[in-house]
Amino acid sequence: MTAALIDGTAVAARLRSEIAAEAEKMKSETGRVPGLAAVLVGDNPASQTYVRSKRKACAEVGIDSFGYELPKTAAQEEVDNLVAELNADPNVHGILVQLPLPDHLNSEQALSKIGIDKDVDGFHPINIGRLSMKGREPLFVPCTPAGCIYLLEQAGAQFKGARAVVLGRSNIVGLPVAMLLLHRDCTLTICHSRTKDLPAVCREADILIAAVGRPQMVKGDWVKPGAFVIDVGINRVDDATKKSGYRLVGDVDFDEVKEVAGALTPVPGGVGPMTIAMLLRNTLRSATAHSA
Numbered sequence: 001m002t003a004a005l006i007d008g009t010a011v012a013a014r015l016r017s018e019i020a021a022e023a024e025k026m027k028s029e030t031g032r033v034p035g036l037a038a039v040l041v042g043d044n045p046a047s048q049t050y051v052r053s054k055r056k057a058c059a060e061v062g063i064d065s066f067g068y069e070l071p072k073t074a075a076q077e078e079v080d081n082l083v084a085e086l087n088a089d090p091n092v093h094g095i096l097v098q099l100p101l102p103d104h105l106n107s108e109q110a111l112s113k114i115g116i117d118k119d120v121d122g123f124h125p126i127n128i129g130r131l132s133m134k135g136r137e138p139l140f141v142p143c144t145p146a147g148c149i150y151l152l153e154q155a156g157a158q159f160k161g162a163r164a165v166v167l168g169r170s171n172i173v174g175l176p177v178a179m180l181l182l183h184r185d186c187t188l189t190i191c192h193s194r195t196k197d198l199p200a201v202c203r204e205a206d207i208l209i210a211a212v213g214r215p216q217m218v219k220g221d222w223v224k225p226g227a228f229v230i231d232v233g234i235n236r237v238d239d240a241t242k243k244s245g246y247r248l249v250g251d252v253d254f255d256e257v258k259e260v261a262g263a264l265t266p267v268p269g270g271v272g273p274m275t276i277a278m279l280l281r282n283t284l285r286s287a288t289a290h291s292a
Contacts, residue, residue, distance in 0.1 A: 003229070003261040006155045008147070012273035015150075016061050019280050023062035026287065034287035035064040036094040036120065036279075037086045041079060041105065042072030047098045054096075057276045063283055066092060072102045079105060083113040093290055094120030094283035099172075117289065120282035122146070122176070131179045140282050145177035147274025148209055148230045149184075155263045157207060157228045159184035165205035167191050167198075167218070167251065173211040173232055181207065198222075210251035220256030229261045232271050 058065035122142035130136040164186035168174035215235035233251030250267030
């Protein structure tokens with residue numbers, strides 16, 4: 001069999017179109033424009049690229065974007081004070097502190113300073129804590145995990161009673177997406193570097209989410225026939241045929257797995273576009289709540 005392609009680019013485009021329509025309706029009816037503030041500390045090239053892409057995405061859907069840049073030598077107090085000012089700004093409905101921060105800064109402290117009602121990245125300890133508890137609802141869910149679940153829903157995955165396996169236990173993707181699957185009544189396994197007989201564990205999965213950062217780790221014989229496979233990984237591998245000298249691949253061996261899985265995300269063009277789309281949706285939701 002050949003897996004159905006879960007096209008994150010197309011799904012994200014539809015979602016962004018809906019967000020743009022809602023933002024325009026809010027503006028016309030209330031005069032309020034959703035606002036997202038991004039705090040960038042230092043000169044990490046990847047972080048600069050991410051922030052630029054987020055600001056561009058905001059402009060495309062009618063969300064105001066506010067950029068704040070601090071030098072890599074910024075003190076913790078400077079970061080915390082800036083976040084406090086943004087908490088008090090009525091034009092700002094979402095605040096994100098771009099990670100990673102320079103080594104001398106405490107990222108957990110900085111994230112905890114964000115008001116949970118403006119924590120559109122979903123990383124505030126209280127929001128993460130609520131996500132980890134039965135019967136609790138976070139105000140916002142981290143964007144990449146939320147994007148994974150959204151893609152599964154759009155692809156027609158059935159959650160209740162399904163065996164779900166998550167490869168990776170990071171705070172940003174692995175653990176939050178595992179909690180989202182558990183809340184949807186999946187039977188959950190979280191795998192990591194010490195998991196025994198990893199291929200056999202993965203073959204039990206009706207839903208398999210790979211987020212380990214190892215290029216093409218998941219092979220075709222790791223996958224249960226007909227499974228839904230979400231590939232979160234973005235890895236560079238050498239490729240002399242490319243002008244850049246490399247190409248992007250996921251944590252899943254796409255060519256092998258597509259012959260076994262029922263549905264599969266590509267890299268690029270799968271989960272990646274969904275991360276920013278979910279950030280925009282969270283910002284719109286925050287603006288809606290603040291205008292109520």
